[in-house]
Amino acid sequence: MNLEVTLGDLHLNNPIMPASGCFGFGREFSAFYDLNQLGAIAIKAATGEARFGNQTPRVAETSSGMLNAIGLQNPGVNGIIEQELPFLNQYNVPVIANIAGSTLEEYIEVAKKMSEQPVVQALELNISCPNVKEGGVQFGTDPTLAYHVTQAVKSVSTKPVFVKLSPNVTDITDIATAVEKAGADGLSMINTLTGRRIDLHQQSPIIANGSGGLSGPAIKPIAIHMIHQVRQKTDLPIIGMGGIQSTEDVLEFLLAGADAVAVGTANFQNPFICERLVQDLPNTLQAYGFNSVKEVRDARCSHQSTSH
Amino acid sequence: MIIEDMTIQKNECIALNTFEMVISGEEIPLQIQSGQFVHIQIGDGKLNMLRRPISVADINRISKTITLIYHVTGDGTKWLSTLTEGTMVNVLGPLGNGFEIKHAEGNHILIVGGGVGVPPLYHLTKQLVRHHQVTVVLGFATHEAIFYESAFQQLAETYVATNDGTYGYHGVVTDVINQLDQPFQYYYACGPSPMLQAVQRQMTDTHGQLSFEERMGCGVGACFACVCEAKNDKGYVKICQDGPVLQANEVIL
Structure with missing residues (x-):
């Protein structure tokens, strides 16, 4: 079955990719399966300098989900370029580089360096990490700041820029519209929702950072709804994410308005999940009467034109 | 895997x-x-x-x-x-990476376990006693929490301490090690971080390996949930992937 999808200038063999932050830089998962099977790989966020991240504990389980507050630990943009990208070069899979920062200047620096790397096919502009004090989410919750950072990154990037949206806003379509006006090539949504758990024995937060980002199936209906809302306002390609565990979930995201999907938390439970989803997707599409991913998109578009 | x-x-x-x-x-x-x-x-x-x-x-x-x-x-x-x-x-x-047994130097080896950190030391001790003299010191919160005491005793000289004094030595494992006052050539320890820190400080002149507990996400090194500061180029180790067993002098507790 033809699973190909086109996200603007970005061509993927199938719509399944691991989500940034849930797949490291691919190395660990290459021990489980051939990464060439993936539609793309969204690598862990890069910042200007190396970051150690937050204190541990950094994760806590919740009902059908988890909280994390890793704190953008990464070896810095230069470290990633030198130590991690050469490994990914051996694969024929588009790499989407997630870029983060505390200031406009940092975003520009990281975006410029990353977009110059031949192995990097697109940037994912992370303006939605809830876990660092001065780390981007302020850009993702204010339409004016989101516009400026997107425009600045677009002006230096030689590759398409997907803006990763935060769900921690009153109206996500305001941010989506602002970044589209600033020239975004696509959207990636949703990042985690801010949450907190408290240990009853210690009477303090389980996560050392206090709050963390909620992910997993618990947030799936929110992601589906937000993608649906944004899809009413824009024709930009959308990479959908939030609790995907099965090929039925993938189809639900595509029907909501996503053009491709990213799988996050599920990689932690089953390191083979992305491979399995790629392999199982044709059967599921067929079971619901589709003969390609494009047919799902066409069905969605014709449905949207007739009813809201 | x-x-x-x-x-x-x-x-x-x-x-x-x-x-x-x-x-x-x-x-x-x-x-x-x-x-x-x-x-x-x-x-x-x-x-x-x-x-x-x-x-x-x-x-x-x-x-x-x-x-x-x-x-x-x-x-x-x-x-x-x-x-x-x-x-x-x-x-x-x-x-993860398990215990390196070939690096156990010398004859007399100390094994230190605390609470739910005791289990991995059991199979290790079984292997070590074939070629080494082994002394085991186990710490538990209370009498009811003790397990595998006799199993360890069948393998090696074993001492048990309880935090509340309801069984064995009243105190913590480092107190027992002090009292033993024996020259150990190598050691292995597994338990909660405060215990590992205390043992690491007590055994500064002795080489050893520590096995860590930490809340984990993926368990395969991808999510960066279980990192610990370390004296290496990166400045950290991932407990799930680089550990859970690490050289005692490698980590900063």
């Missing part, structure tokens, strides 16, 4: 909130080494997204079984404790 459905042969309470589970499989029991761990899925994976990392206490390659000892601390391990003989559990493993 594989995922396999393993069959529970035994799942019994052996001490306060502590269960011993024996599971059989095809590959993992043949591949796993002392000090490595397995990552167990809780339920069907729809409610509990994270696996539970549990280190291997014993390995039987002939019967293709591994023994896991776990402490019931929350919903996930509580669910695990209710499973009966014949039930399958979904296991990812073997994970």
Whole structure:
């Protein structure tokens, strides 16, 4: 079955990719399966300098989900370029580089360096990490700041820029519209929702950072709804994410308005999940009467034109 | 690293909130080494997204079984404790780096375990006693929490301390080590971080290996949930991937 999808200038063999932050830089998962099977790989966020991240504990389980507050630990943009990208070069899979920062200047620096790397096919502009004090989410919750950072990154990037949206806003379509006006090539949504758990024995937060980002199936209906809302306002390609565990979930995201999907938390439970989803997707599409991913998109578009 | 459905042969309470589970499989029991761990899925994976990392206490390659000892601390391990003989559990493993035994220098080796950190030391001790003199010091919170005392005693000279003094030595493992006042040439320790820190400081002149506990996400080194500051180029280690066993002088506690 033809699973190909086109996200603007970005061509993927199938719509399944691991989500940034849930797949490291691919190395660990290459021990489980051939990464060439993936539609793309969204690598862990890069910042200007190396970051150690937050204190541990950094994760806590919740009902059908988890909280994390890793704190953008990464070896810095230069470290990633030198130590991690050469490994990914051996694969024929588009790499989407997630870029983060505390200031406009940092975003520009990281975006410029990353977009110059031949192995990097697109940037994912992370303006939605809830876990660092001065780390981007302020850009993702204010339409004016989101516009400026997107425009600045677009002006230096030689590759398409997907803006990763935060769900921690009153109206996500305001941010989506602002970044589209600033020239975004696509959207990636949703990042985690801010949450907190408290240990009853210690009477303090389980996560050392206090709050963390909620992910997993618990947030799936929110992601589906937000993608649906944004899809009413824009024709930009959308990479959908939030609790995907099965090929039925993938189809639900595509029907909501996503053009491709990213799988996050599920990689932690089953390191083979992305491979399995790629392999199982044709059967599921067929079971619901589709003969390609494009047919799902066409069905969605014709449905949207007739009813809201 | 594989995922396999393993069959529970035994799942019994052996001490306060502590269960011993024996599971059989095809590959993992043949591949796993002392000090490595397995990552167990809780339920069907729809409610509990994270696996539970549990280190291997014993390995039987002939019967293709591994023994896991776990402490019931929350919903996930509580669910695990209710499973009966014949039930399958979904296991990812073997994970992490186990104990390096060839590096055990000298004759007299000290083993230090605290609470639920005791289990991985059991299979290790079984191997070490073949070629070394071994002294074991185990610490538990209270009398009811003690397990495997006689199992260790059958292998080596074993001392037990309880924090509340309800059994054995009243105090912590480092007090016992002080009193032993013996020249150990090498040591292995596993337990909660404060215990590892105390042992590391006490044994500064002796080489050793520490096995760490930490809340984990993926268990394979991808999510960066379980990092610990270290004296290496990167400045950190991932407990799940670089550990759980690390050289004692490598980590900063």
